[in-house]
Amino acid sequence: MIVAIASGKGGTGKTTVAVNLALSLSGDVQLLDCDVEAPNAHLFLRANPEGNDVIGIPVPDVDVDLCNQCGECSRLCQYNAIAVLGTGVVVFPELCHGCGGCTLVCPEKAISEVMRPIGVVEEARAGQLWLVQGRLNVGEALVPPLIRAVRAKKHDQGMVLVDAPPGTSCSMIAAVRGSDFVVLVTEPTPFGLNDLALAVETVRVLGIPHGVVINRAGSGDDGVKEYCDAEGLEILLEIPDDRRIAETYSRGLALVTNIPETRPLFASLAARLEALAPVGRGCRAEKGLPRAHA
Amino acid sequence: MPTPEVHSESLPMVSAQGFPTRVPELVVISGKGGTGKTSVVASFAMLAENVVVADCDVDAADLHLVLEPRIFQTHTFVSGHGAVIRQGDCGASGTCQKVCRFGAVIERASTPGFVIDPLACEGCGVCVELCPSRAIDFEERVAGEWFSSTTRTGPMVHARLGIAAENSGKLVSTVRAEAKRVAGKNRSDIILIDGPPGIGCPVIAAITGVTGVLIVTEPTVSGAHDMGRVLELTAHFGIPAAVCVNRWDLNPESAERIEAHAREHGVAVVGRIRYDAAVTRAQVEGRTVVELGGAAAGDIRVVWDHVQRWLAG
Numbered sequence: 344m345i346v347a348i349a350s351g352k353g354g355t356g357k358t359t360v361a362v363n364l365a366l367s368l369s370g371d372v373q374l375l376d377c378d379v380e381a382p383n384a385h386l387f388l389r390a391n392p393e394g395n396d397v398i399g400i401p402v403p404d405v406d407v408d409l410c411n412q413c414g415e416c417s418r419l420c421q422y423n424a425i426a427v428l429g430t431g432v433v434v435f436p437e438l439c440h441g442c443g444g445c446t447l448v449c450p451e452k453a454i455s456e457v458m459r460p461i462g463v464v465e466e467a468r469a470g471q472l473w474l475v476q477g478r479l480n481v482g483e484a485l486v487p488p489l490i491r492a493v494r495a496k497k498h499d500q501g502m503v504l505v506d507a508p509p510g511t512s513c514s515m516i517a518a519v520r521g522s523d524f525v526v527l528v529t530e531p532t533p534f535g536l537n538d539l540a541l542a543v544e545t546v547r548v549l550g551i552p553h554g555v556v557i558n559r560a561g562s563g564d565d566g567v568k569e570y571c572d573a574e575g576l577e578i579l580l581e582i583p584d585d586r587r588i589a590e591t592y593s594r595g596l597a598l599v600t601n602i603p604e605t606r607p608l609f610a611s612l613a614a615r616l617e618a619l620a621p622v623g624r625g626c627r628a629e630k631g632l633p634r635a636h637a
Numbered sequence: 638m639p640t641p642e643v644h645s646e647s648l649p650m651v652s653a654q655g656f657p658t659r660v661p662e663l664v665v666i667s668g669k670g671g672t673g674k675t676s677v678v679a680s681f682a683m684l685a686e687n688v689v690v691a692d693c694d695v696d697a698a699d700l701h702l703v704l705e706p707r708i709f710q711t712h713t714f715v716s717g718h719g720a721v722i723r724q725g726d727c728g729a730s731g732t733c734q735k736v737c738r739f740g741a742v743i744e745r746a747s748t749p750g751f752v753i754d755p756l757a758c759e760g761c762g763v764c765v766e767l768c769p770s771r772a773i774d775f776e777e778r779v780a781g782e783w784f785s786s787t788t789r790t791g792p793m794v795h796a797r798l799g800i801a802a803e804n805s806g807k808l809v810s811t812v813r814a815e816a817k818r819v820a821g822k823n824r825s826d827i828i829l830i831d832g833p834p835g836i837g838c839p840v841i842a843a844i845t846g847v848t849g850v851l852i853v854t855e856p857t858v859s860g861a862h863d864m865g866r867v868l869e870l871t872a873h874f875g876i877p878a879a880v881c882v883n884r885w886d887l888n889p890e891s892a893e894r895i896e897a898h899a900r901e902h903g904v905a906v907v908g909r910i911r912y913d914a915a916v917t918r919a920q921v922e923g924r925t926v927v928e929l930g931g932a933a934a935g936d937i938r939v940v941w942d943h944v945q946r947w948l949a950g
Contacts, residue, residue, distance in 0.1 A: 351696075351697045352670065352671060352697050352699070353667075353669065353670010353671045353697070353834040353835075354669060354670040354671010354834075355670075355671055358859065380668075380834075380835035380836045380837045380840075380866070381668050381669055381670075381834070381835055381836070381859070381862075381863040381866060383858075383859040383862060383863070386858045386859060386862060387858075419762060419763070419766055421717065421718065421760055421761055421762050422761075440759055440761060441738060442738055442739075442759065442761030442763050443736070443738055443763065444736075444762065444763035444766065447736065447763065447766075447767065479836065479837060481836060481866060481869040481870050481873055482841075482870060482873040482874070483837070484806060484837055484838035484841050485837075485838065486837045486838065508835065509670045509697065509834055509835075510696040510697050510805075510833070510834075511696045511697065511798070511800055511801065512696040512798055512801070512802060512803070512805045512839075513801065513802070513803045513805075514835075514837065515696075515801075516756055516801045520756065520757070530671075532917055532920050532921065533699075533702045533920050533921060533923070534675065534699040534702060534920060537697075537699055538697040538699065541696075541697060541800070544800055545800050545801060548756070548800055548801060549801075562914075562917055563917050563920070563921055564921045586887075589887055590887060590888065592857055593855075593856055593857040593858070593887050593888040593891060594857075594858065594888065594891075595857070595858030595859075
């Protein structure tokens with residue numbers, strides 16, 4: 344079973360929920376940190392993910408001896424990543440999405456592909472917990488292929504948790520798509536409510552069952568609860584607004600191992616999600632899940 | 638402060654003295670989300686005079702909740718294309734599925750044939766080109782909308798990216814270009830940009846060529862870790878950066894370490910904002926922190942003074 348932890352607004356506590364939930368589940372748990380621009384789960388697990396799995400995008404490499412500057416490649420390319428200029432062809436690798444179209448349409452078979460690295464996938468084991476994280480190279484703009492590469496590492500058995508990037512754009516979709524359930528983390532403030540509503544709209548489009556976790560409960564107003572009531576959204580967990588929790592988080596420590604009162608909170612969330620898992624705890628068929636480019 | 642050479646690319650305006658000038662752009666980012674970017678930008682917008690505000694956190698925009706803009710123009714953001722199979726013409730060759738690298742082609746369950754999942758389609762057009770039945774249309778995509786508005790702080794440009802849409806970077810660039818146009822026309826003193834979290838596509842679009850980047854972080858291991866990534870990014874693009882630690886008193890030692898790290902990298906430290914329940918209260922009341930007052934409001938005023946001096950360099 345794959346459970347994605349997502350939110351519209353950043354900084355609401357996705358990683359806190361993902362890490363403490365991972366530590367509260369029984370059996371084998373895999374945590375996929377798909378927030379590849381800012382991967383933080385390892386900090387709270389005191390894990391040092393390692394590995395040399397470089398993820399790249401296939402970009403065109405033009406054989407100048409075969410190319411006759413016919414321009415078919417640039418006609419097809421939707422990203423302005425290849426252009427015929429004067430007597431040669433120029434490739435702009437940072438604009439290329441790796442669709443492979445230019446290679447296929449070149450009548451002279453003058454284009455092959457080379458991998459342009461965009462980031463790495465790293466792994467670590469902490470007890471019964473497997474952590475896989477993606478780390479985007481600094482200065483790199485294209486994120487979804489790396490997220491898909493992290494997602495492709497998922498185990499077929501046991502619980503798989505996905506720590507998604509914030510927002511509702513293509514990165515969030517790449518992380519959340521193909522999950523069996525989405526936990527939407529928010530805070531009880533107008534910003535939290537506004538961005539929760541956007542995230543709910545997104546997971547509804549994706550057609551994935553979902554519930555809400557309210558972090559820093561009691562700190563703002565009742566808008567989020569009223570919204571959940573009106574929309575028929577299940578509130579899975581409320582994490583109280585407590586300075587000890589904020590301080591424990593600030594030091595990079597897991598809540599369930601340092602604040603005993605938080606254990607039953609995450610245990611109940613774990614039990615709720617385990618109850619949703621299909622018999623045998625396998626994964627549902629991932630219809631249409633994009634494969635990694637690597 | 639050195640002037641980044643990218644400045645020469647922007648449209649020059651002509652000052653009263655006849656020299657080309659350019660309205661300075663300050664963008665507030667953080668790496669990690671939820672560090673207080675929007676609350677800081679909203680307060681700066683109140684404190685600044687003759688300002689244009691741009692909300693470039695286009696997929697989870699919140700600034701409008703505090704500044705309450707009156708929208709006078711809504712623009713459709715059209716960007717890229719999407720493949721759509723005309724079901725009646727589909728010959729079920731399966732070519733589209735074979736050539737698609739984004740897993741966007743799904744085989745129909747009932748009858749032979751295929752459909753495109755619009756959420757996975759990246760609009761490359763390869764299936765459109767290679768379909769032997771020529772059964773795939775390539776439709777322009779509406780990827781969001783953007784707004785020209787006025788608020789109690791002056792003009793504001795903001796946007797809403799469509800659900801699951803791509804090209805957030807292009808929408809960010811659109812918002813910034815409009816903010817620059819308005820600022821040039823009004824002879825504004827500054828453009829304040831609320832930036833997106835992370836370090837990817839929309840962040841790069843938000844910071845490229847700006848006068849300065851203010852990084853609002855928090856004294857947590859994640860805040861420090863993500864600020865490190867943002868500092869690498871600003872160094873990579875050669876953009877001047879300054880750092881402000883929000884809620885610093887949550888972990889004073891961590892705040893110290895973050896500031897030391899910033900200074901080591903030649904980054905200006907422009908002050909601290911203490912934890913104050915008034916920040917959340919201001920949000921609930923739809924006001925800026927400086928309008929509500931209190932300890933954090935005082936800190937934000939000091940940070941704004943420092944930022945102005947830093948920008949004037």
